[in-house]
Amino acid sequence: MKRFPQIDRFFTAVCSFSILALFVLLSSCEKDNLQDDFSRIKASNLSTASLRTLLIYDDCASICIDEGSETYYTKSETKTGSSGRNAKAVGYYAYNTESQFIVEVAYLITEGNSNAKATITIDIEGDEVEIEEVASGTTVSHAIDLPDGWQACDVVNFTVLQEALGNPIDFNENYSLVGVCSTGCEESFSYIENENGSYTFTYISGEDLENAEVKFTCPHITSFEAIDDNTYSVNPGNSHGSPTVLTWTGDIEACTETTFTLSFEADCEQTNSGKANMFTDFKVNAVSKKGSNENITFQCPE
Numbered sequence: 001m002k003r004f005p006q007i008d009r010f011f012t013a014v015c016s017f018s019i020l021a022l023f024v025l026l027s028s029c030e031k032d033n034l035q036d037d038f039s040r041i042k043a044s045n046l047s048t049a050s051l052r053t054l055l056i057y058d059d060c061a062s063i064c065i066d067e068g069s070e071t072y073y074t075k076s077e078t079k080t081g082s083s084g085r086n087a088k089a090v091g092y093y094a095y096n097t098e099s100q101f102i103v104e105v106a107y108l109i110t111e112g113n114s115n116a117k118a119t120i121t122i123d124i125e126g127d128e129v130e131i132e133e134v135a136s137g138t139t140v141s142h143a144i145d146l147p148d149g150w151q152a153c154d155v156v157n158f159t160v161l162q163e164a165l166g167n168p169i170d171f172n173e174n175y176s177l178v179g180v181c182s183t184g185c186e187e188s189f190s191y192i193e194n195e196n197g198s199y200t201f202t203y204i205s206g207e208d209l210e211n212a213e214v215k216f217t218c219p220h221i222t223s224f225e226a227i228d229d230n231t232y233s234v235n236p237g238n239s240h241g242s243p244t245v246l247t248w249t250g251d252i253e254a255c256t257e258t259t260f261t262l263s264f265e266a267d268c269e270q271t272n273s274g275k276a277n278m279f280t281d282f283k284v285n286a287v288s289k290k291g292s293n294e295n296i297t298f299q300c301p302e
Contacts, residue, residue, distance in 0.1 A: 054095060057178075060153040064181035065098060072097055073178045083166025086112030088136075090120075090162045090169040096177050101156050102143040109136035109165065118164035125157055152179025182206075185255035189282055189289040191296070198227050198263035199296060201282065203289065209252040214260070215283040219243035220267045220276035220298075228261040237270070243280070252284075268300035275299050 054074040057063075063073055078091035087110045094103045107118050118134045122142035129142045153176045160171040191201040203214070218224065219237060221244050226232055230248050237244040252258050266276035279296035282289050 054093065057095070057175075060176035060178055064152070064179050065096075066181050067098065075173070075175050077171060077173070079169045079171070080110075081166050081169050082111075084112070086116070086165050088118075088162075088165050088169070090160075092160050092171055092173075094158060094173065094175045096146065096156075096175070098180050099146055100143045101146060101158075101175070101177070102141060103158050103160065104139050104141040105160050105162070106139040107134050107136060107162060113165070116165045118162050121159075121161040121163075123159045146177070150177060152177060187289070189291060189293065191279075191293060193296075194261070196263070198225075198261055199279070201260040201262070203252070203258045203260075203282070203284065204256065205252045205254055205258070205284070208254045209284070211249060212252045213283075213285055214248045214250075215281075215286075216246040216260075216262070216279060217243050217281035217283070218246060218264060218277075218279055220270045221264045221278050222267040223265045225263045226261075227263060228259065230260060264296070264298075266298035266300065268298070271300070274302070 053071040055071060057073045057075040065072060072095040074093040074095040076091065076093035078089055080087065080089045082088070089108045089110055090105065092103055092105045094101070096102070101124060103122050103124060105120050105122060107120060109116060114136055116136070117132075118136075119130065119132045120134050120140055121128060121130045122140070123129075124142060124144045127142075127144045131140045134140055155174050155176055157174045159173070162169045185204060185206055187206040188204045189202070191199050193199055201216075205212075216232075221237075224232075224244075224246060230250075232246045232248050235245040235247070246262070248260065264278040266278055268276050270276070276298040277295050278298055280290075282293075
């Protein structure tokens with residue numbers, strides 16, 4: 001369970017610009033007084049989240065978050081309640097960053113006892129925080145870390161419960177995560193034969209990879225030479241079906257060519273087919289990236 005600081009900020013008035021449409025139940029401009037109350041809440045003791053730019057949420061498949069940006073897409077709703085001469089409004093907005101899902105909840109007394117404190121409970125996928133003594137005109141928040149490997153349009157369920165000043169106000173909602181925009185390049189792998197008989201392998205990753213493990217499968221070689229000054233560990237093959245594997249470990253930058261230049265000595269004694277397969281696969285973190293590239297073979301003398 002994680003507790004986040006209160007934010008002395010609420011959503012701005014609905015009838016003005018862009019994100020002000022957050023409060024759908026306040027969308028009628030006939031409620032000017034209530035909207036003015038919301039807009040007058042001062043932004044003191046701002047949190048990091050409150051400094052972000054929040055855009056209106058749309059279809060999760062048609063929008064994305066720019067990596068490193070502070071602009072996100074928010075889903076929101078407001079509900080009102082009354083008890084005797086007291087009236088209140090509670091609203092939330094929910095959004096995800098590249099690594100977190102965040103729900104912020106605002107509480108405002110619009111009529112009556114302005115000193116009444118509330119208890120607000122926010123539950124995100126079973127991760128619950130209860131915040132007591134919430135004063136009118138403040139915003140509280142709760143966030144969870146997104147799991148490794150999350151994808152656009154994965155659904156996150158969350159609930160909000162406000163208690164005090166009459167009947168509770170609650171929300172039972174879900175949010176389809178907005179993915180991170182593509183880096184603008186596609187993953188690729190290729191190789192060329194050089195004039196000296198060596199081969200240069202070129203790999204482009206679509207994302208940054210830290211301590212990536214790159215493996216070359218070389219079934220029929222007796223030795224190799226690294227012409228690229230890289231350091232390779234070797235799992236030497238002993239017979240057919242136990243190929244030599246060359247392994248390089250290092251960081252790979254997204255959208256940047258990473259090259260490996262190697263020469264091979266063919267081992268014709270391991271094969272009866274008349275040719276030695278000097279290269280048959282290229283893997284990054286145990287996943288083959290060879291694609292449609294052909295094996296590199298050596299025609300053994302008869």
